[in-house]
Amino acid sequence: MPNATNTPAALTDWRSLLGNAQVLDGAQAQQAYGADTTGVRRTLAGALRPTDAEQISEIVRIAARHRQPLYPISTGNNWGYGGALPARDDCVILDLSGLKRILHFDAELGVVTVQPGVTQAMLADFLDQGGHPFLVPVTGAGPHCSLLGNALERGYGITPETDHFGAVSDLEAILADGTRYRSALREAGGEDIARLFRWGIGPYSAGLFTQSNFGIVTQVSIQLARRPDGVCALLFSLKDDSLLETAVERVRTILQRLPGVVGGINLMNQHRVLAMTAPFPADRLDAHGLIPPEVLREMGRDYHVFPWTGFGTLYGSKGLIAAARREIRQALKGIASRLLFLSPSNAKTLAGLASLLPGAFGQRLGKTAATLGRSLELVAGRPNETALPLCYWRHPRGMGEGPLNPARDGCGLRWYAPWCPCARPPSAPMSRWSGALRPSMALSH
Ligand SMILES: Cc1cc2nc3c(=O)[nH]c(=O)nc-3n(C[C@H](O)[C@H](O)[C@H](O)COP(=O)(O)OP(=O)(O)OC[C@H]3O[C@@H](n4cnc5c(N)ncnc54)[C@H](O)[C@@H]3O)c2cc1C
Incomplete structure (x- = not known):
């Protein structure tokens, strides 16, 4: 050699x-x-x-x-x-994007086996066409991203299966010498059981293939969450930065007390929400190219965006959601302003009504409500590009036609994903996006 x-x-x-x-x-x-x-x-x-x-x-x-x-x-x-x-x-x-096959689907239990090129959009179409009542584990990265790639990077979402590798029950990979890795249950001929029981028999080794490149993963089986009777978004604002610390503690309490009903709660700063809603104020920057605090405050007022926005999801039957709403109201008492619970249809109505209001105020409120409506579709398991415009905020040419692709279009973006101790979902000690905070840093082009 x-x-x-x-x-x-x-x-x-x-x-x-x-x-x-x-x-x-x-x-x-x-x-x-x-x-x-x-x-x-x-x-x-x-x-x-x-x-x-x-x-x-x-x-x-x-x-x-x-x-x-x-x-x-x-x-x-x-x-x-x-x-x-x-x-x-x-x-x-x-x-591996050319490997686009959905290899197996258990329509009763909702376990799907996919190749690397299967995207969120492909799975959504497959589930829709078959009338299968399960949710796509969506992310903010949009419809054209791989389910397998995101799971291997220990990606995170806010549908009920928040920890995307946590939902992987089985995988197959090619090792550096060209041999095939299979779980012990698969090797023993128990393919059907292997798809359903991640721990299998003997030492658990599938985790070695996450964030490692120790092998080339050719297929994964993913447990999908069943589409619940009801989906409801939770939306609240913090009037002041000083409320953030208490808000994180309260969010933690909510996640601990309502596991399985609350999908996830994101706390997003004003920049993050404005980047998805308002045009970039290119002509009002300071000498360092940053948005001065007073301009940010003014934009926040115009677009109804407070220093921090909480966005979360509730899944369950009508009764369960009603009970959870009461608990959440109580938990956020005294710190949350404008606490709202919205179903996807409420959000559409709100966007429609806002767009009827005259003048710039109506237009701005309409934009905020439309972003909210698309975010709600997302949490209902329908992948879309709602979050991607934030990458184009500082882009001089803005978004072109067709599917968005921030790398191809020359956008500047680095994610900074801090870890903070939070409630521990049963299968998710810590994922890349774990914790309640998800600030982003949009870099200049
Ligand atoms: C606006 C915006 C919002 C976002 N929101 C989210 C979010 O909500 N949640 C989230 O998790 N991420 C999010 N992201 C980050 C990122 O874009 C997604 O995680 C995206 O899904 C990753 O890209 P991919 O699926 O194409 O994976 P890839 O880029 O294909 O792969 C990701 C990693 O896994 C490894 N890998 C891929 N395939 C294999 C394989 N077959 N075998 C072995 N190793 C492999 C690769 O080497 C790479 O390191 C967001 C990004 C943006 C810009």
Whole structure:
């Protein structure tokens, strides 16, 4: 075996295996995958686009033979955390977005087995077409992101299965020598049980494949939450920054006391909410290019956005939601202003009514209400692009036509996801997005 990386020889072997069109050289890979919202640059040695999961073992063997590092992506939309870019230079990207099959669905228990290229939108269509009453584990990253990629990064959502890797019951992966990893139950022929019982038998090893790149995961089984009888959003504001600490404690109490009914609660600062609602005040910045506090306050007043906004979800029967609402009112007493509970249909009515109000006030209120309406569709398990406009807030050309893609469009964004101790859902000690705080940092273009 040669000691040095031999990228040209590896590319030649991959072309024989996959065909020319599925293998990109360094320059082509740079063009297709090099852009990233964090401003980080990487030198790419190439990219591979297999269309059949059976090709992956041989792809990995070729990589090992020529000592060429591979970096797998599912849809490569890890915006704010590095996009499609590998953690080091000179890797060949293994783009698995062409593997788009939904391999199995248990319509009774709601467990779906998907390949890496299956997106939130594809699963939503599949569930709609079959009339299956289950929720897509949506995220703010939008309809065109992979379910598998997000779960492997220990992504987070606010539908009932908030911890997306926590909902993974089984997976299959290709290891560095090209051999296949399967859970012990699968190896023993118990595929049906393996999909339902994550712990299987013997040591639990599937977690090794999260945030690690120890193997190339070719399929995961995900437990979906059953669509509840009722979905209701919880919305409240904090008038002052000084209320934040108490609010975090109260949110923690709510999560501890109402597990299973409250999906998740996000606390978002004024910048975060205005970035999804109002135009960027490009002509009113200070000498450092920042929004002066008085301008922020004025925008907050105009768009009815307070220093902090709490947004959460309640799932359950009518009776359960009514009881939870009473508990939440009590828990947030004295700190929350404008505490509202809204169903998706209420939000649509609100947006419709606001747009009938005359003048700029009506228009601004209409915009805030429309954002709220789309957020409610999201928490009802229907993926959409509500959160993505925040990446374009400082973008001089704004959003173009078609699906949004902040990396392709040259937006600047880095996520800063602090951990803070919160209630512990049964299966989720700590995920990437855990904790109640989710401030974002929109960088200038
Ligand atoms: C406005 C906005 C809102 C967002 N909201 C959320 C949110 O609510 N929740 C959230 O979790 N994230 C959120 N994100 C962050 C991010 O965009 C999503 O997590 C997105 O789903 C990740 O991209 P992806 O699914 O294409 O995964 P990929 O980019 O394909 O992969 C992510 C990581 O997993 C590894 N990986 C992927 N596939 C494999 C595989 N088959 N085998 C081994 N390793 C693999 C990759 O190497 C990479 O490190 C948001 C981003 C933005 C811009």
